[in-house]
Amino acid sequence: MRINDHPILSFPETETITFSYQGREINAKRGETIAAALHNAGITELRNSGDRERGRGLFCAIGKCSSCLMKVDGVPNVRTCITMVQEGMEVEKQTGFPEIPSKSTKLKSEIIEKKSPEVLVIGGGPAGLRASLTAASAGASVLVIDENPLLGGQMIKQTHKFFGSSDQEAGERGKDIGDRLSREVSDHPEIEVMTSTSAVGIFEEKVGIYKNREKFLKVDPEKTIVATGATEDMIKFPNNDMPGVYGAGGVQTLMNVYGVKPGDRVLMVGAGNVGLIITYQLLQANVEVAAIAEIASEIGGYFVHAAKIRRHGIPIITDHRVSRVEGTEKVERAVIEEVGDSGEVIQGTEKKFDVDVVALAAGLSPSYKLLNHGGCELEFQPALGGHVPKRDKRMRTTREEIYVAGDASGIEEATSAMLEGAIAGADAALSIGKGGPGEEDIIRDAREKLEKLRAGSYYDNLRSGLQEVEKPSRTKEQ
Numbered sequence: 001m002r003i004n005d006h007p008i009l010s011f012p013e014t015e016t017i018t019f020s021y022q023g024r025e026i027n028a029k030r031g032e033t034i035a036a037a038l039h040n041a042g043i044t045e046l047r048n049s050g051d052r053e054r055g056r057g058l059f060c061a062i063g064k065c066s067s068c069l070m071k072v073d074g075v076p077n078v079r080t081c082i083t084m085v086q087e088g089m090e091v092e093k094q095t096g097f098p099e100i101p102s103k104s105t106k107l108k109s110e111i112i113e114k115k116s117p118e119v120l121v122i123g124g125g126p127a128g129l130r131a132s133l134t135a136a137s138a139g140a141s142v143l144v145i146d147e148n149p150l151l152g153g154q155m156i157k158q159t160h161k162f163f164g165s166s167d168q169e170a171g172e173r174g175k176d177i178g179d180r181l182s183r184e185v186s187d188h189p190e191i192e193v194m195t196s197t198s199a200v201g202i203f204e205e206k207v208g209i210y211k212n213r214e215k216f217l218k219v220d221p222e223k224t225i226v227a228t229g230a231t232e233d234m235i236k237f238p239n240n241d242m243p244g245v246y247g248a249g250g251v252q253t254l255m256n257v258y259g260v261k262p263g264d265r266v267l268m269v270g271a272g273n274v275g276l277i278i279t280y281q282l283l284q285a286n287v288e289v290a291a292i293a294e295i296a297s298e299i300g301g302y303f304v305h306a307a308k309i310r311r312h313g314i315p316i317i318t319d320h321r322v323s324r325v326e327g328t329e330k331v332e333r334a335v336i337e338e339v340g341d342s343g344e345v346i347q348g349t350e351k352k353f354d355v356d357v358v359a360l361a362a363g364l365s366p367s368y369k370l371l372n373h374g375g376c377e378l379e380f381q382p383a384l385g386g387h388v389p390k391r392d393k394r395m396r397t398t399r400e401e402i403y404v405a406g407d408a409s410g411i412e413e414a415t416s417a418m419l420e421g422a423i424a425g426a427d428a429a430l431s432i433g434k435g436g437p438g439e440e441d442i443i444r445d446a447r448e449k450l451e452k453l454r455a456g457s458y459y460d461n462l463r464s465g466l467q468e469v470e471k472p473s474r475t476k477e478q
């Protein structure tokens with residue numbers, strides 16, 4: 001299942017380590033996740049769900065869902081998609097609802113530490129990294145955490161050259177932008193980085209964070225910037241929980257970050273930019289794509305991406321929905337059907353594809369749960385992808401000490417995420433007496449660039465959604 005030959009990426013050999021899965025010895029590469037190592041060994045069923053005996057496989061691959069929960073060294077509910085494999089680990093399939101582990105397990109949760117950075121940034125994607133750099137450059141001490149083992153968020157798997165504004169890194173590969181920002185952050189003397197570390201709750205004065213398998217920390221920052229990104233949307237159809245149904249971004253993580261193929265033959269669902277780009281990346285990894293099914297009558301992504309796919313002879317079948325997947329223990333077949341103008345299924349139009357992977361590129365929703373838990377006022381704004389926090393033009397939510405930036409504030413792009421991160425980072429620093437006129441310039445400049453990015457009729461809906469949420473009800477607009 002390893003990708004050996006890739007036009008852009010290389011996956012250098014690292015030390016081989018051994019762990020056990022259900023008592024069986026498995027070889028892995030140091031630096032890969034448990035889920036990636038299992039996939040490479042051909043094991044795609046990772047757990048059985050709830051009280052039902054249904055196998056579940058990887059879906060998001062970035063720690064956002066529960067599909068990959070397994071028992072690791074006796075500890076249940078470990079997100080194996082973001083937990084690095086280690087020598088001698090004991091990994092077991094989890095069935096039903098787990099029990100709380102006994103004290104004799106390797107969980108070290110009794111260790112509690114305290115930390116007091118001036119600014120805590122939750123999420124090390126483009127928004128969080130830019131926010132960290134901006135706040136730290138103004139003189140604030142920053143702690144940035146990310147629950148994934150690597151910094152960079154979604155950028156680390158974007159091998160294509162970015163679209164977006166010409167003065168916002170367009171034309172550069174997303175991966176290279178992510179690597180550059182991650183290096184700058186890691187090298188900055190005022191920034192402390194903690195990866196494999198999740199924020200689990202925002203309380204009245206403290207934020208609770210958990211360093212995977214090591215310790216809990218109580219952080220009491222003066223300002224918190226929430227840059228938790230987005231979650232891939234699921235589509236309802238029979239057997240959508242069968243191993244082999246992935247979020248398209250999950251497929252991308254497996255391939256482009258860990259160099260592991262998700263399967264042999266894929267049906268992509270969704271012909272927006274994400275579906276089109278990941279289809280092309282599957283081809284680059286030598287994975288066959290049977291077709292792209294798109295429920296709308298038009299392809300949503302850019303013409304240039306669709307043209308590349310068509311040149312490879314892959315049909316993009318519009319006006320079709322995925323109606324079910326079939327298989328005994330994992331996906332063996334996918335069935336799509338034509339839909340009419342009002343969304344009704346047209347009988348007798350079934351098309352079957354023998355595939356072992358169905359990748360869903362059906363949209364993203366902001367990851368708002370921490371903001372909700374922290375008491376920030378939210379609003380449902382379909383134009384922004386779902387529930388988003390109300391905020392002012394300096395990205396302050398209705399809880400004055402909490403900021404938001406990037407996809408967590410509404411689904412856009414990495415370019416806008418970085419600009420929002422710069423605004424949040426600069427204002428957080430200013431509000432604790434750091435920085436000065438330079439930070440005001442950063443905010444003004446970023447706002448102007450955002451306005452330019454969001455200009456034009458394509459963004460009419462986005463702009464009206466933003467107008468609704470950029471009206472905080474409790475904080476003072478500056």
Ligand SMILES: Cc1cc2nc3c(=O)[nH]c(=O)nc-3n(C[C@H](O)[C@H](O)[C@H](O)COP(=O)(O)OP(=O)(O)OC[C@H]3O[C@@H](n4cnc5c(N)ncnc54)[C@H](O)[C@@H]3O)c2cc1C
Pocket residue numbers: 062063122123124125126127128145146147148152153154155158161162163164174197198199200227228229230249252273274275277278367370405406407408412413414415416417
């Ligand atoms: C296939 C594809 C192609 C794309 N192409 C482009 C493009 O060409 N141009 C462009 O501008 N944009 C593009 N994008 C969009 C871009 O990747 C995103 O808009 C951008 O990554 C959003 O940045 P972010 O920092 O808000 O979130 P993310 O990049 O998602 O980062 C959020 C981070 O927060 C972490 N996190 C979440 N919850 C917690 C928690 N509780 N505790 C700790 N950490 C947490 C996550 O692990 C993650 O690393 C593309 C996206 C995809 C999927």
